[in-house]
Amino acid sequence: APILLWFRRDFRLTDHPALDAAARSGRPVIPVFLNDEVVRTYGAAPTWRLGLAAEAFAERLKGIGSRLTFREGRAAEALARLADETGARTVWWTRAYDPASLARDEAVKEALVARGVDCADHPGHLLFEPESVRTGQDGYYKVYTPYWRKVKDRDPGPALTAPTALQAPDGWPETDDPAIWGLGTAMNRGAAIVAPHCHVGEAAAQTRLAVFLRDRVEGYATARDIPAMHGTSGLSENLTYGEISIRSCWHSAQRAIAEGKRGAPTFLKELVWREFAYHLLYHTPRLITGNWRPEWDAFPWNEDAAGDDATAWKRGRTGMPFVDAAMREMFVTGTMHNRARMIVASYLTKHLMCHWKIGMHWFEECLIDWDPANNAMGWQWSAGSGPDATPFFRVFNPETQLDRFDADRTYIRRWIAEGRDDPDPCALAYFDAIPRRWGMAADDAYPDPIVTAAEGRARALDAYRGRDL
Numbered sequence: 001a002p003i004l005l006w007f008r009r010d011f012r013l014t015d016h017p018a019l020d021a022a023a024r025s026g027r028p029v030i031p032v033f034l035n036d037e038v039v040r041t042y043g044a045a046p047t048w049r050l051g052l053a054a055e056a057f058a059e060r061l062k063g064i065g066s067r068l069t070f071r072e073g074r075a076a077e078a079l080a081r082l083a084d085e086t087g088a089r090t091v092w093w094t095r096a097y098d099p100a101s102l103a104r105d106e107a108v109k110e111a112l113v114a115r116g117v118d119c120a121d122h123p124g125h126l127l128f129e130p131e132s133v134r135t136g137q138d139g140y141y142k143v144y145t146p147y148w149r150k151v152k153d154r155d156p157g158p159a160l161t162a163p164t165a166l167q168a169p170d171g172w173p174e175t176d177d178p179a180i181w182g183l184g185t186a187m188n189r190g191a192a193i194v195a196p197h198c199h200v201g202e203a204a205a206q207t208r209l210a211v212f213l214r215d216r217v218e219g220y221a222t223a224r225d226i227p228a229m230h231g232t233s234g235l236s237e238n239l240t241y242g243e244i245s246i247r248s249c250w251h252s253a254q255r256a257i258a259e260g261k262r263g264a265p266t267f268l269k270e271l272v273w274r275e276f277a278y279h280l281l282y283h284t285p286r287l288i289t290g291n292w293r294p295e296w297d298a299f300p301w302n303e304d305a306a307g308d309d310a311t312a313w314k315r316g317r318t319g320m321p322f323v324d325a326a327m328r329e330m331f332v333t334g335t336m337h338n339r340a341r342m343i344v345a346s347y348l349t350k351h352l353m354c355h356w357k358i359g360m361h362w363f364e365e366c367l368i369d370w371d372p373a374n375n376a377m378g379w380q381w382s383a384g385s386g387p388d389a390t391p392f393f394r395v396f397n398p399e400t401q402l403d404r405f406d407a408d409r410t411y412i413r414r415w416i417a418e419g420r421d422d423p424d425p426c427a428l429a430y431f432d433a434i435p436r437r438w439g440m441a442a443d444d445a446y447p448d449p450i451v452t453a454a455e456g457r458a459r460a461l462d463a464y465r466g467r468d469l
């Protein structure tokens with residue numbers, strides 16, 4: 001009987017443990033992708049990018065004599081139906097760790113096992129399973145540095161090679177046409193505006209890693225902090241859809257370290273931040289749902305996601321050039337530089353005192369590299385409410401940050417059109433991307449700050465002082 005191999009955010013052939021096991025089993029394999037109840041909760045950009053990932057992977061599977069079957073519906077029901085149609089008694093997938101996926105996967109297991117279908121999840125999304133990294137007191141880690149020390153010399157095992165062939169079933173099941181699902185429709189700027197910035201699929205991800213290691217890893221430790229530079233790997237977009245495995249990245253980083261590439265140790269440490277985010281999320285799912293430190297529930301956050309301040313922030317109209325440039329970069333490219341993410345998050349949660357969840361949700365709507373663990377950890381880190389967080393009183397000043405990290409204002413010029421005779425094409429692309437109802441035009445005057453760096457800082461610190469946080 002065939003094995004159903006359910007692909008979710010793991011669109012690759014190389015170093016894919018479930019796929020490797022299925023290929024070695026000698027049994028026919030039916031790869032499937034579902035537009036299920038979890039996919040339907042994703043924001044516009046992640047849904048759109050997920051569709052591209054699945055379609056690119058379908059092509060990749062053809063190269064090893066296989067096919068991706070597309071189905072729609074609640075996962076438990078869709079898989080049960082497919083098992084009935086194909087006679088499959090086995091369903092395998094790559095393990096997920098975020099609360100929504102975990103709940104779905106539990107429901108699937110329960111429903112299928114009751115029908116006599118075996119289910120198993122395989123590793124592959126992480127280097128080390130979250131339960132396997134324990135503190136001296138047999139707990140989980142809440143702080144990155146000790147976590148890093150614990151795992152840095154551990155061996156995640158060798159990366160698996162891609163199977164060269166996958167046995168086909170006697171007949172292929174019927175498949176939906178994913179084009180009619182409209183996975184991209186909420187992302188009306190998708191094809192024209194954001195697509196040129198995407199690197200979709202396994203081959204593109206591997207090239208990206210190779211080029212980074214050849215050209216940029218050497219200078220990574222310093223270049224990674226300059227938003228105007230192309231100094232980082234860009235791999236988050238691929239890692240989040242599993243178009244490359246974290247283990248392949250780890251081994252590449254280790255090789256670069258052995259070759260004496262200067263930035264490679266920093267790169268490895270960054271890869272492990274992703275690992276740490278999943279470790280935290282798995283052990284404390286409230287990383288996504290609420291303040292990790294509950295004492296922050298009493299802080300007077302502004303929770304109005306449609307209020308004037310949050311709206312100005314989302315639209316890149318705060319009057320703080322670093323913040324506005326970054327928010328526009330995200331809207332046009334679907335990504336934002338890490339330094340800029342820290343600055344816009346600090347500005348929203350401290351200068352504007354808006355709840356970090358407003359920012360987390362907007363990122364979830366706009367990022368093609370949206371990752372449930374990294375995003376939630378990044379926001380709680382920035383807001384001060386997380387386990388390993390920057391203290392609230394350390395407020396990033398968006399003006400002095402500009403002097404440090406965009407001294408010649410390249411980044412600002414690239415993304416802000418207002419007040420310029422000859423705006424950069426990127427800055428103009430923003431005005432093509434935004435909905436007309438936002439009522440913004442490139443020849444508007446650039447706004448005054450809704451709150452100045454000094455006022456915002458003073459207000460945030462006033463609210464913070466005297467609380468037991």
Ligand code: FAD
Pocket residue numbers: 224232233234235236237239240270271272273274275277336337338339341342345363367369370371372374375376378379382
């Ligand atoms: P590189 O510098 O090349 O790093 C390589 C890889 O290491 C990244 O692809 C990523 O997987 C991992 N990594 C690097 N920095 C971090 C970090 N701070 N935390 C966790 N993993 C890291 N990252 C996402 O992938 N998705 C998100 O939704 C996301 N949201 C964020 C929100 C906020 C508020 C903040 C402050 C950070 C967020 N990050 C998120 C982390 C980080 O900004 C991105 O991973 C990074 O900018 C991606 O660019 P890169 O692939 O070129 O990274």
